[in-house]
Amino acid sequence: MQNPxxxxxxxxxxxxxxxxxxxxxxIQYADFTNEKQVRKIVQRVSKMAKKPITRELEDKIVKSIIKDGNALDFSKIEKML
Known part of the structure; x- marks a missing residue:
């Protein structure tokens, strides 16, 4: 993209x-009650942020997102990372 x-x-x-x-x-089209989709998004964000996470932390983040269903709070994920 050329936009400054x-x-x-x-x-x-x-x-x-x-x-x-x-x-x-x-993220826009994800089903946040689907563990597989949520896990892929969490892994992708971790990779993009260059912040590797343990399987245990990944499980906590995924569980938290699935628990909230359609609500995705990026600040919560950021704090967990």
Missing amino acids: FFKQIENKTGVEMEEIMALANA
């Missing part, structure tokens, strides 16, 4: 906008 705003985000995060948009799209 997106370029700033890429420079600041080190993540390409295409990846961010793909993640946003996946």
Whole structure:
């Protein structure tokens, strides 16, 4: 993307906008009661953030998201990471 705003985000995060948009799209259409989908999203965010997580932490995050159903609180995930 050529937009200077997106370029700033890429420079600041080190993540390409295409990846961010793909993640946003996946989140928009995800079923947050489906453990497999939630687990994939958590793994993807961890990889994009370059913050590896243990299986135990991944399980806690997934369980928390599934418990809330359709509500996804990014600040909660950020704190867990």
